Amino acid sequence: MKSVINALKSRETLLALAIFLLVLLVSSRYPAFSSVESLSGIFNDTSILMILTLGQMLVILTKCIDLSVAANLALTGMVVAMINNIAPGIPVIVLLLFAILLGALLGAINGYLVWKLDIPPIVVTLGTMTIFRGLIFVISDGKWINAHEMSASFTAFPRYEILGLPMLSWIAILVILLFIPLVNRTALGRAFFAVGCNPMAAVYTGINIGRTRFMTFVISGALAGLAGYLWVSRYAVAYVDIAGGFELDVVAACVIGGISIAGGVGSIGGAILGALFLGVIKNALPVVDISPFWQLAISGSAIILAVALNTLSAQQKGRVILKTAGQGA
Amino acid sequence: MQASSKTSLASEQNQKSQLSNNNNNLTPVMSMKGITKTFPGVTALSEISLDLYPRQVTALVGENGAGKSTVVKILTGIYQPTAGSLSIHGQDIKFPTPHDASEAGVTAIHQETVLFDDLSVAENIFIGHAPKTSRGLIDWKTMNAEAEKLLQTIGANIDPNLKLKDLGIANKHMVAISRALSIDASVVIMDEPTAALSHKEIEELYDLVDKLKADGKAILFISHKFDEIFRIADRYTVFRDGEMVDEGHLKDITENDLVEKMVGRSVDQIFPTREPSIGAEILSVVNYCHPTEFSNINFKLHKGEILGFYGLVGAGRSEFMQSLFGITKPASGEVFIEGNPATIRNPAQAIEKGIVYVSEDRGKQGVVTTLPIFQNVSLPSLQHISKRGFLQIAEEFSLAREFTRRLDLRAASLDQHVGDLSGGNQQKVVIAKWLATQPLVIILDEPTKGIDIGSKTVVHEFMAELAAGGLAVIMVSSEIPEILGMTDRTIVMREGLIVNEFGRDEMSPEKLVRAAAGIKEST
Numbered sequence: 117m118k119s120v121i122n123a124l125k126s127r128e129t130l131l132a133l134a135i136f137l138l139v140l141l142v143s144s145r146y147p148a149f150s151s152v153e154s155l156s157g158i159f160n161d162t163s164i165l166m167i168l169t170l171g172q173m174l175v176i177l178t179k180c181i182d183l184s185v186a187a188n189l190a191l192t193g194m195v196v197a198m199i200n201n202i203a204p205g206i207p208v209i210v211l212l213l214f215a216i217l218l219g220a221l222l223g224a225i226n227g228y229l230v231w232k233l234d235i236p237p238i239v240v241t242l243g244t245m246t247i248f249r250g251l252i253f254v255i256s257d258g259k260w261i262n263a264h265e266m267s268a269s270f271t272a273f274p275r276y277e278i279l280g281l282p283m284l285s286w287i288a289i290l291v292i293l294l295f296i297p298l299v300n301r302t303a304l305g306r307a308f309f310a311v312g313c314n315p316m317a318a319v320y321t322g323i324n325i326g327r328t329r330f331m332t333f334v335i336s337g338a339l340a341g342l343a344g345y346l347w348v349s350r351y352a353v354a355y356v357d358i359a360g361g362f363e364l365d366v367v368a369a370c371v372i373g374g375i376s377i378a379g380g381v382g383s384i385g386g387a388i389l390g391a392l393f394l395g396v397i398k399n400a401l402p403v404v405d406i407s408p409f410w411q412l413a414i415s416g417s418a419i420i421l422a423v424a425l426n427t428l429s430a431q432q433k434g435r436v437i438l439k440t441a442g443q444g445a
Numbered sequence: 446m447q448a449s450s451k452t453s454l455a456s457e458q459n460q461k462s463q464l465s466n467n468n469n470n471l472t473p474v475m476s477m478k479g480i481t482k483t484f485p486g487v488t489a490l491s492e493i494s495l496d497l498y499p500r501q502v503t504a505l506v507g508e509n510g511a512g513k514s515t516v517v518k519i520l521t522g523i524y525q526p527t528a529g530s531l532s533i534h535g536q537d538i539k540f541p542t543p544h545d546a547s548e549a550g551v552t553a554i555h556q557e558t559v560l561f562d563d564l565s566v567a568e569n570i571f572i573g574h575a576p577k578t579s580r581g582l583i584d585w586k587t588m589n590a591e592a593e594k595l596l597q598t599i600g601a602n603i604d605p606n607l608k609l610k611d612l613g614i615a616n617k618h619m620v621a622i623s624r625a626l627s628i629d630a631s632v633v634i635m636d637e638p639t640a641a642l643s644h645k646e647i648e649e650l651y652d653l654v655d656k657l658k659a660d661g662k663a664i665l666f667i668s669h670k671f672d673e674i675f676r677i678a679d680r681y682t683v684f685r686d687g688e689m690v691d692e693g694h695l696k697d698i699t700e701n702d703l704v705e706k707m708v709g710r711s712v713d714q715i716f717p718t719r720e721p722s723i724g725a726e727i728l729s730v731v732n733y734c735h736p737t738e739f740s741n742i743n744f745k746l747h748k749g750e751i752l753g754f755y756g757l758v759g760a761g762r763s764e765f766m767q768s769l770f771g772i773t774k775p776a777s778g779e780v781f782i783e784g785n786p787a788t789i790r791n792p793a794q795a796i797e798k799g800i801v802y803v804s805e806d807r808g809k810q811g812v813v814t815t816l817p818i819f820q821n822v823s824l825p826s827l828q829h830i831s832k833r834g835f836l837q838i839a840e841e842f843s844l845a846r847e848f849t850r851r852l853d854l855r856a857a858s859l860d861q862h863v864g865d866l867s868g869g870n871q872q873k874v875v876i877a878k879w880l881a882t883q884p885l886v887i888i889l890d891e892p893t894k895g896i897d898i899g900s901k902t903v904v905h906e907f908m909a910e911l912a913a914g915g916l917a918v919i920m921v922s923s924e925i926p927e928i929l930g931m932t933d934r935t936i937v938m939r940e941g942l943i944v945n946e947f948g949r950d951e952m953s954p955e956k957l958v959r960a961a962a963g964i965k966e967s968t
Contacts, residue, residue, distance in 0.1 A: 301835045303827035306816075310824060313815040319772065320804060320811075321825040321878070322793030380815040 127374035131389040135396055142400045149403055162395030163288035164343045166388055169369040170295050171336035173387040176370055177308040178329045179379030180237035185340040186362035187248035188222045192344030194252045197261040197354035204267035215345040216338050223337015227330035252356045263352035274350045284346055295384050313380025368415055369394050372422045474499050474663040475632050480529035482515055489515040493689040495682055497632055497663035504674040505667045506707055507684035509923045513667050517636055521553050522546035552630040554622055554638055560609055567592035567605035570624045595623040599653050615646040633657055634665045651677050669757045671700050671962050683707055700964050708925055708954035716930030717909040724748030727917045728886050733778030738764040739941040746917045753932030754921045756961050761941035762921045766888050770802040771795045796825050799885035811875040814864030818856055819845035821863050822878045848877040888919045925954045937961050
């Protein structure tokens with residue numbers, strides 16, 4: 117019984133419940149909203165956000181932040197679009213792997229600056245964010261690459277359906293499946309939590325804090341690179357400003373998903389649900405005929421609500437000083 | 446008198462210090478009478494009395510845990526006494542808050558003063574009570590002028606407009622002192638003021654103390670250094686285990702008598718009886734040096750042995766241990782483990798080679814509160830419970846189960862988050878974590894600091910058990926009974942050097958204190 121109550125109290129359950137109620141509410145007036153096609157459409161639509169949120173989760177777990185993910189996405193997306201434009205013969209899978217590699221390299225720059233030069237991550241990634249955007253302009257001359265300049269296979273890939281689900285969704289699922297063992301079953305995964313919760317204790321147990329943080333930036337970057345190709349091919353356009361400001365959605369999804377900005381606390385489930393929550397809101401608002409501008413206000417409120425919930429639950433704990441208080445447990 | 450008018454800022458409210466200056470030396474400025482302070486389960490002070498006289502420096506002497514800092518906290522309004530009374534100029538007074546204490550003219554200069562690096566010198570001195578203009582804004586002109594005046598009275602030539610971070614340590618200290626004097630104090634408490642100072646700076650501090658004396662202030666001086674106490678103090682008060690054991694004039698007592706009064710104790714703490722079986726050499730440290738923290742460290746450690754490291758706080762013991770463990774890098778020196786040269790560049794290598802370090806600060810350096818117990822225990826052993834890069838959760842659990850059971854850890858389940866455990870149980874998680882790495886050498890840095898007597902006994906018994914099991918134990922401790930009761934051999938460090946080494950039979954409290962404080966052996 118107790119474990120049931122505890123499970124109900126957990127952030128993931130609350131969030132899942134909130135999403136469920138939201139879907140229920142919208143579909144009470146527009147039943148089509150909760151159809152399988154509509155829901156899988158929302159999942160597909162949120163795939164890129166989920167992928168980036170998972171990467172960001174690792175970075176935030178170690179008390180850092182990566183504000184350059186959207187710029188990384190845009191730069192990698194532009195580079196693969198240009199390659200495809202010049203050499204349409206290169207197979208999509210090669211471009212995909214190249215995008216992951218390039219993204220990881222850009223992430224490694226962040227990680228290296230944080231690790232070796234000890235610059236605060238927010239400063240590093242704010243800087244690289246601007247540099248990456250600037251680089252897109254430099255390499256593209258500010259020009260757009262449109263659908264007709266991309267090869268058919270390039271734009272078709274994310275739409276390719278397996279078992280009724282588009283490739284884009286399958287890639288998000290694959291990333292989630294890779295993350296589960298990484299976070300729960302490897303020494304590195306454990307180090308993310310230790311470094312974020314208590315850096316000194318981590319040092320004393322032989323964990324290299326700098327290297328651990330470096331790894332989170334590389335992973336976050338690799339996923340941004342992957343998302344870069346997916347974004348450009350899905351929307352069939354590449355230009356300087358794609359995914360402008362998207363890094364804030366990613367951070368918001370993390371916070372809503374219960375990943376503590378102070379580090380050390382978070383889960384894969386939370387990250388996914390945080391992203392889905394934003395995805396559902398984004399898709400529900402047009403259905404119920406609310407201006408999409410409200411979406412910003414609503415996701416903003418959700419962030420504050422999420423943080424307030426965190427603070428409240430931290431306050432409730434307090435110290436056990438009375439002898440009688442601890443015995444009931 | 447003339448000196449006092451210089452330091453008083455609010456001379457119209459100066460009646461208190463006027464009064465003290467008119468008094469002769471025999472009336473105390475401030476008295477503590479029958480003060481008792483208890484914390485749950487611990488009596489920190491038991492009916493102590495302390496008188497502070499104008500124009501006199503009273504040295505408060507006692508071992509760690511004797512109750513010195515509790516006295517300071519009561520005098521400055523941080524703690525409230527459980528029983529007893531405080532009086533100033535013969536009138537009973539209570540300090541419900543630190544602010545009340547400073548209003549009444551009690552000020553303290555601490556060992557580590559909290560200052561603000563990015564604020565100016567004047568702002569640091571007056572923060573919290575800056576002079577205001579009629580419109581309620583900070584009166585910068587007056588503040589800077591007053592700050593300059595204050596600094597000059599204590600003989601420091603510092604521009605009050607400078608940022609604090611641009612000053613050297615000695616000048617920062619001067620700022621801290623000015624800050625303490627910026628309230629019109631009649632009682633000045635100096636809590637180990639020389640701990641961070643160089644020789645020259647200490648001389649300057651002595652001059653300052655003389656000036657304060659001439660000003661008619663009553664000074665309470667807390668120090669572990671006997672040369673210092675005999676150099677500047679007039680009176681002494683000895684505390685032992687929360688009780689006042691003696692007081693008098695320093696001219697009537699010798700260093701050795703003072704040491705005896707400080708440590709002479711009824712042994713009320715019971716230590717486990719051990720029959721040490723000391724085996725082969727495990728660790729040998731040769732000529733270990735650091736440019737600024739310690740030098741020429743040489744010693745050997747054997748299987749089954751408990752080796753103590755005694756010294757005053759700041760003698761370089763922890764710094765050396767951290768270097769040995771690979772947290773900080775040594776400049777030179779060699780380490781041999783079981784006769785083989787060992788290179789230790791980081792904690793991971795130290796753990797791999799069989800050296801573990803249980804730090805003094807459980808919170809900062811010990812547990813990861815957001816992870817469950819079993820994940821805390823396995824943290825340094827993750828490589829050993831991994832197969833092809835993946836952690837074996839079942840093995841992880843059995844590792845945690847085995848070592849927490851050995852330590853009698855009380856927890857609902859191993860899934861419980863460490864943050865929800867009591868302090869004592871968190872300590873056990875830390876120790877279980879280290880034992881799980883199956884070390885050869887375990888370094889315990891102040892293992893019983895800040896825990897109650899009952900838990901101390903548990904830690905001591907456990908330490909004896911570890912040694913009996915063949916582990917080599919290094920215990921850094923500043924508590925003499927613990928050193929005497931637990932160690933087979935003790936190395937005494939002073940100012941970064943090993944100054945003495947005592948076998949179990951040679952040790953006495955007096956010898957340890959003398960060696961640590963640098964007092965020559967007397968006949």
